[in-house]
Amino acid sequence: MSTLPFVAHVLDWYDENARDLPWRTADASPWGVLVSEIMLQQTPVSRVLPAWQAWMSRWPTPTAMAADEPGEAVRMWGRLGYPRRALRLHECAVAITTRHDGELPTDLDALLALPGVGAYTARAIASFAYGQRHAVVDTNVRRVLSRVVTGVADTAPGSAARDLALAEPLVPDDPAVAAKYAVAVMELGALVCTARAPRCADCPVVDDCAWFRAGKPAYDGPAKRPQGYAGTDRQVRGRLLAVLRDATGPVPQGALDVVWNEPVQRARALDGLVADGLVDPLPDGTYALPGAARAN
């Protein structure tokens, strides 16, 4: 079948405008792609870049990482945010080492079975690392397709199934072209068709865009409720974990108590960290990153 104009324009644009990102180079390993995808979940590229370099330098393979304690992954994660991702990445390394002989699986279902790898990330790895043909839908693609195809400024929170149904008809037949298209649409959303101030004057698909043709009507859908952060358990968890990250070993209860003055919320946050496996309560009443006691 012939390639749609939209797709062809996106592909041509990508040839000239793709960023030079280290996980996109020809010698980037599937493991490197996986690490980048996990880090990029809700964290901007600029902050991921140095973290990815350090991570790959320390743990060039899943097997190397699996040999270290999970707490080391949490510590190395630093301030990327959502530290459960670090834990899941370590679990991934262990699963890949024990179940897949240290090599990332290429099969979509096997990728989906890995901890922390969902509908987006599994398809991203299968596409970027293995050149398979998949509809790869992240927040960028969702926004681009919402505008270009549906003519709506922004995306109402939708289901993965609905996203894939919208995206699938546009995916080129040839796997190699499809893989390039997948990264190219994402790039367009990240650089041109942005959430706040889309650069329609520089957009390669402005003539294909239903939203632009309609005069760029403002978003009219259901309001997304603000997330909030100050005063939440998330903020307390962040402070507690920062203490453990910055310590060289187990810390006494008192070192944690000083970061938040409200004892009920503080205790709830700490319990949550323990329940998530991000913190180990030790028999002597101190606390440590998971596995740190064993490593000492």
Place this chain on the structure above:
DNA sequence: CAGCCGTGGCC
């Protein structure tokens, strides 16, 4: 499925 899970930069 709605709510939860960190952090920092930008307008």
Place this chain on the structure above:
DNA sequence: TGGCCAAGGCT
């Protein structure tokens, strides 16, 4: 200044 946003996933 502060709400919004950034390559989601899990329960």
